[in-house]
Amino acid sequence: MLLAVASAHKLVVHQMDVKTAFLNGDLHEEIYMMQPEGFIIEGQENKVCKLIKSLYGLKQAPKQWFEKFSNTLLENGFVSNEGDTCVFSKVHEHGYVIICLYVDDMLILGTSLEIVCDTKVFLSSKFDMKDLGEADVILGIKVVKTDSGFSLNQSHYIEKILKKFGYWDEPSAKSPYDSSLHLCQNRGESVNQSEYAKVIGSVMYLMNCTRPDIAYAVSRLSRYTHNPGSNHWSALNRLMRYLKGTIDWNLCYSGTSCVLEAYCDANWSSDNDEVNSTSGFVFTLAGGAIAWKSTKQTCIARSTMESELIALELAGQEAEWLRNLLADFPMMGRPCPSVSMRCDSQAAIAVAMNALYNGKKRHIRMRHKVIRSLIEAGVLSLEFVRSGKNIADPLTKGLCGRMVLDTAKEMGLKPFSG
Numbered sequence: 001m002l003l004a005v006a007s008a009h010k011l012v013v014h015q016m017d018v019k020t021a022f023l024n025g026d027l028h029e030e031i032y033m034m035q036p037e038g039f040i041i042e043g044q045e046n047k048v049c050k051l052i053k054s055l056y057g058l059k060q061a062p063k064q065w066f067e068k069f070s071n072t073l074l075e076n077g078f079v080s081n082e083g084d085t086c087v088f089s090k091v092h093e094h095g096y097v098i099i100c101l102y103v104d105d106m107l108i109l110g111t112s113l114e115i116v117c118d119t120k121v122f123l124s125s126k127f128d129m130k131d132l133g134e135a136d137v138i139l140g141i142k143v144v145k146t147d148s149g150f151s152l153n154q155s156h157y158i159e160k161i162l163k164k165f166g167y168w169d170e171p172s173a174k175s176p177y178d179s180s181l182h183l184c185q186n187r188g189e190s191v192n193q194s195e196y197a198k199v200i201g202s203v204m205y206l207m208n209c210t211r212p213d214i215a216y217a218v219s220r221l222s223r224y225t226h227n228p229g230s231n232h233w234s235a236l237n238r239l240m241r242y243l244k245g246t247i248d249w250n251l252c253y254s255g256t257s258c259v260l261e262a263y264c265d266a267n268w269s270s271d272n273d274e275v276n277s278t279s280g281f282v283f284t285l286a287g288g289a290i291a292w293k294s295t296k297q298t299c300i301a302r303s304t305m306e307s308e309l310i311a312l313e314l315a316g317q318e319a320e321w322l323r324n325l326l327a328d329f330p331m332m333g334r335p336c337p338s339v340s341m342r343c344d345s346q347a348a349i350a351v352a353m354n355a356l357y358n359g360k361k362r363h364i365r366m367r368h369k370v371i372r373s374l375i376e377a378g379v380l381s382l383e384f385v386r387s388g389k390n391i392a393d394p395l396t397k398g399l400c401g402r403m404v405l406d407t408a409k410e411m412g413l414k415p416f417s418g
Helices: 002-008 059-075 115-127 156-164 193-208 214-223 230-245 302-325 345-355 360-374 401-410
Strands: 012-018 032-034 046-052 087-092 096-103 103-111 129-134 140-144 152-153 249-253 260-266 276-283 288-296 339-343 382-383 413-415
Touching: 002 103, 002 276, 012 115, 032 140, 032 214, 059 087, 059 096, 059 193, 096 115, 103 115, 103 288, 103 345, 115 129, 115 276, 156 230, 193 214, 193 230, 214 230, 214 276, 214 288, 249 288, 260 302, 276 302, 276 401, 302 339, 302 345, 302 360, 345 360, 360 382, 401 413
Parallel strands: 260 339, 339 382
Antiparallel strands: 012 103, 012 129, 032 046, 087 096, 096 103, 140 152, 152 249, 249 413, 260 276, 276 288
């Protein structure tokens, strides 16, 4: 979301790293430790050391580091974001600056290079920092500045896992999941379970960061991690070959209108031996996806409408959080407009808009209540979209190569061209 906002508002984005971050925390408890090996004082071997500062290995070290960092910023005029307390912002006379902290890595976004540099000087005066200049690679994600905004890619990470698991020389596939495949639980002996789990874990990080197009495939295949069979391995091999063919795809933010939009969809239990439906949603901002999810529903739906309503409630939770996060950015302000939620089920929209609920739907009463409260509070505004235009469709089922390509483009995924 931050990079999408930076694209829309033409912000300067730099990054910094805190050296030995956990050593900055202040302790509120009395903690003692054994004398370190090689530094034991002769004749005082039975004595222990009393810690006066936080130390790596302490359970409270991360908490104390964040408390120290947060207090330092708040005392100097920064404001913590209500949606995510690791995001701070400060309004200056001629602009504003936003700091996003992830443990010891941080992004600094500002309206001008001067404001960003002033913030760097301030942080360096308080902590031992490493200035990394313009944002390049953060948390394993390559940040590329383009003429229209920013793009994210993990091509180096994809290459690494393809070579690690022996897929680098395999032919590419046009879609991540075979739409004609019907997977079910393996009742026989497991086939190389530990290796299967390693591959799934590796692609899961990729899916969470920059590749919404593989969300359904990863979600579906991860359900069989405890006991994979040969058919599960075949599906996983197809996913890896698809990544081989799309290794150069970037998640692009074009710097267009900074309006938060959402799509949600559900696939009623037509391809699952567990009779659970699948929910999917994707949120876009500045021309690219900023949040997405593909997950098995925990409540069994008895109709397509019910499965769509359950998916709508799940997407509504995410919409409320993202809207609050966005509203606290200096350039946005409150009140934040409603999130336009596109759904391809007119029946689900009609039920959601109806203040009364039918007694036959008692098992999803709370979900209906949540959606109604979000609509009445102005968080959501529901719109109908045809299934062919619903870009959340590939997050609920396997699609053919052409449809995967079309929806990926709508989510901001494009081949690298620079």
